[in-house]
Amino acid sequence: xxxxxxxxxxxxxxxxxxxxxxxxxxxxxxxxxxxxxxxxxxxxxxxxxxxxxxxxxxxxxxxxxxxxxxxxxxxxxxxxxxxxxxxxxxxxxxxxxxxxxxxxxxxxxxxxxxxxxxxxxxxxxxxxxxxxxxxxxxxxxxxxxxxxxxxxxxxxxxxxxxxxxxxxxxxxxxxxxxxxxxxxxxxxxxxxxxxxxxxxxxxxxxxxxxxxxxxxxxxxxxxxxxxxxxxxxxxxxxxxxxxxxxxxxxxxxxxxxxxxxxxxxxxxxxxxxxxxxxxxxxxxxxxxxxxxxxxxxxxxxxxxxxxxxxxxxxxxxxxxxxxxxxxxxxxxxxxxxxxxxxxxxxxxxxxxxxxxxxxxxxxxxxxxxxxxxxxxxxxxxxxxxxxxxxxxxxxxxxxxxxxxxxxxxxxxxxxxxxxxxxxxxxxxxxxxxxxxxxxxxxxxxxxxxxxxxxxxxxxxxxxxx
Numbered sequence: 517x518x519x520x521x522x523x524x525x526x527x528x529x530x531x532x533x534x535x536x537x538x539x540x541x542x543x544x545x546x547x548x549x550x551x552x553x554x555x556x557x558x559x560x561x562x563x564x565x566x567x568x569x570x571x572x573x574x575x576x577x578x579x580x581x582x583x584x585x586x587x588x589x590x591x592x593x594x595x596x597x598x599x600x601x602x603x604x605x606x607x608x609x610x611x612x613x614x615x616x617x618x619x620x621x622x623x624x625x626x627x628x629x630x631x632x633x634x635x636x637x638x639x640x641x642x643x644x645x646x647x648x649x650x651x652x653x654x655x656x657x658x659x660x661x662x663x664x665x666x667x668x669x670x671x672x673x674x675x676x677x678x679x680x681x682x683x684x685x686x687x688x689x690x691x692x693x694x695x696x697x698x699x700x701x702x703x704x705x706x707x708x709x710x711x712x713x714x715x716x717x718x719x720x721x722x723x724x725x726x727x728x729x730x731x732x733x734x735x736x737x738x739x740x741x742x743x744x745x746x747x748x749x750x751x752x753x754x755x756x757x758x759x760x761x762x763x764x765x766x767x768x769x770x771x772x773x774x775x776x777x778x779x780x781x782x783x784x785x786x787x788x789x790x791x792x793x794x795x796x797x798x799x800x801x802x803x804x805x806x807x808x809x810x811x812x813x814x815x816x817x818x819x820x821x822x823x824x825x826x827x828x829x830x831x832x833x834x835x836x837x838x839x840x841x842x843x844x845x846x847x848x849x850x851x852x853x854x855x856x857x858x859x860x861x862x863x864x865x866x867x868x869x870x871x872x873x874x875x876x877x878x879x880x881x882x883x884x885x886x887x888x889x890x891x892x893x894x895x896x897x898x899x900x901x902x903x904x905x906x907x908x909x910x911x912x913x914x915x916x917x918x919x920x921x922x923x924x925x926x927x928x929x930x931x932x933x934x935x936x937x938x939x940x941x942x943x944x945x946x947x948x949x950x951x952x953x954x955x956x957x958x959x960x961x962x963x964x965x966x967x968x969x970x971x972x973x974x975x976x977x978x979x980x981x
Contacts, residue, residue, distance in 0.1 A: 519612025520564070520633065521695075522557040525599045526550055526619035527570025527590040532745045538571040540619040541579060542750055545757040546781035546799040548579050549744055552622035552757075559626035560633070562615060566606055568599045595713025596689070601702045607695060614698055616691040616716070620744045622753050624690075628740055635733040636692045643697065643723050644731040645670070646690035650738040656686035657717055659732060667730040670717035675709055685734070687717060688741040697728070757782055787823065805840070814845075822858075839875070857892065874917065886910075891917035891935060899924040916951060 530539025540550035550567075557565055566586045569576045570593045577587055590602040600616060607614065613636070615629065628646075636644040645667055647659050655673055658680050662668045670687045671680045693701075701719040709715060720730050735741065744750050761782050762775045769788035772778050777794040780786070784798045787806035792798075796810055800818035804810070808821060811829040818835045821827070825838050828845030835852035838844060841859040848862050851869035856862060860873050863880035871885045874892035879885065883896055887904040889912065890896070900921050902913040906929075913927050916935030921927075926944045933939065934951030943957040 519610070520562050520615055520692075521607065521610055521612060522562045522565045522615045522617070523600060523603055523607070524550070524553055524557070524565065524567045524617055524619050525596060525689075526576055527568050527573075527593050527599055528620075529571040529593075530620070530745065533747065533750075538576070539744065541572065541575060542744070543754075544622045544744070544750065545754045545761070545779075547783070549622040549750075549753070550576065550619040551579065553617065553619050553624060554580060554585065556624050556626050556629060557615070557617075560629035562629075564610070566603055567619070568603055570599075595707070595711065596716035597702055597705050597714030597718060600698070600716055601714070604699055604702075607699075610695050612695060614691075614693050614695050616689075616693065618689045618743065621688070621690075621741060622744065623740045623742055623756060625740060628735060628737075632690070632692065632733050632735075636731065639729075639731050641692070641731040642694040642728060643719070644692045644733055645720065646688045646692075646735060646741075647685050647732045648688055648735040648738040648741050649684045650686060650741070653684055653686045658683040659685040659687055661685075661732065662724075665732075666724075667720055667732045668724050669721045672709065672711075672715065672717065674711065685732075688735070689716075689743070690741075691716070691719075693719070697723070793829075811846070819850075885913075887929065888913040888915065890915045891919065893917060894919045894921065896921050897923035897925060897941065901926050903928045 526540045528539060533539050533542065541548050544552060554565060566588060567580065568588045568590050570590045573589055586606050588603045588606050590599045632646050657670045657672045658676055659667055660669045660671060660680065660683065673681065701722045704722045705714055705718040707714050723730050739756065742749060742753055744753055758779050761780050762772055762778060765780065765786055766772055770786045771791040774794035778792055778796050780798045781800065784802045786804040789806055790804055790808040792810045793812040795813045797815045798804065802816050802819050804821045805823035805825065807824045809826045811827065813830045814827050816833045819833045821838045822840035824841050826843045830847040831845035833850045836850045836854040838856045839858040842856050843861045844850065845864065847864045849867040853870040854868045855872045857873055857875035857877060859876050861878040861880065862868065865881055866879050866883045869886040871888040871890065873890050874894060876892055877890055877894040879896035880898065882898050883900045885902050887910050888902050894915055903926055904910050904913065911929035913929045914932040916933060918936050919933055920938045922939055922941030924942045925939050928944065928946045931945055931948060933949045934953065936952040937949050938954045939945060940956035943955060945955055945957060949955045
């Protein structure tokens, strides 16, 4: 294969999205749509990638900052031809062919790009257009071919006559062009159209004037070429990606009890023999191990879940780690920077934030643990709270191994409970507890007889000092 570079056009605002966010940053199945395009290009073997940015350029760069990508600013935005021309200086010195495509076609597959390149090479073409024939070509530029089958021109729908609108073959906006020819053709195009913009499609007309053959590669799967311009199209392409991901997972040994109700992003991994119940969302950089059970109405994002883990109904996990054999929920909320140890149990209505929970530790219900480090085999009683915030700063709580924390305990941070200690129910702990100690903090109980219509009589002797 000769040298190829990819030029991705991502400068537009996307006014039909009716959003303050530029179009290519809208998420498709959990990821910015532009990321799907760059991934497809790279998977097809093109390592040189240039992205033309415009609206919210800094945000677009941030999304792709981990990739080796060159960026070009198009300012102002005067059409697709103007966008490609803006990359001239960056592409200077590159002598191969340029793959031009838009950043709003997230369904494009690497195999499609590879087949397009092979067709281009097979015909020793200097300019090839990727076309397709959707059921409804409305809104797309039409491909007008010569009697010999070559492409003579591309007509945008706004500028097309009725007989041209009747053509079913459309331009996908994807081209392969010899780099030297590309910028020679761009110098000849003018904004003589309804939009007063420089159309990249006009390079086809200019090539035909010079008797340069323009090949057209017809893609049978028109759905890959759906460009996202509206919220409805955004929902459509997301549904396609989620459907494909569900099918891939089931083929790999994952059980989805009601597949259509489950939303699993493409980058999420799920191990064999894991069972996923209905109404589950797995998103971001999430890894689920083997033999797990994920019950209904569970949301997991950017988390690592070990093997043989149970995530019970109604739980939410966000940027956490859950080790092998643990049980979470029902109705548990694990917040960022939380790690749950092996065989630990986090029960119903337990909220944990920025906390390490040791192996075998149990917090069965109605508990808040924040900014804490909790050892192994600790029992956290119902209603326990780590009081980590003093109104100005967050403070840590440390609980050693094999402690027993009774019900309705408040641990006022900063505080440390030594290993092997017991905290009596109803206690408010404000000072460190040494190892192997019993700590109790509550007033002495007194019982007073009540008579109808009279207040209980409490003497000074009965009052606590």
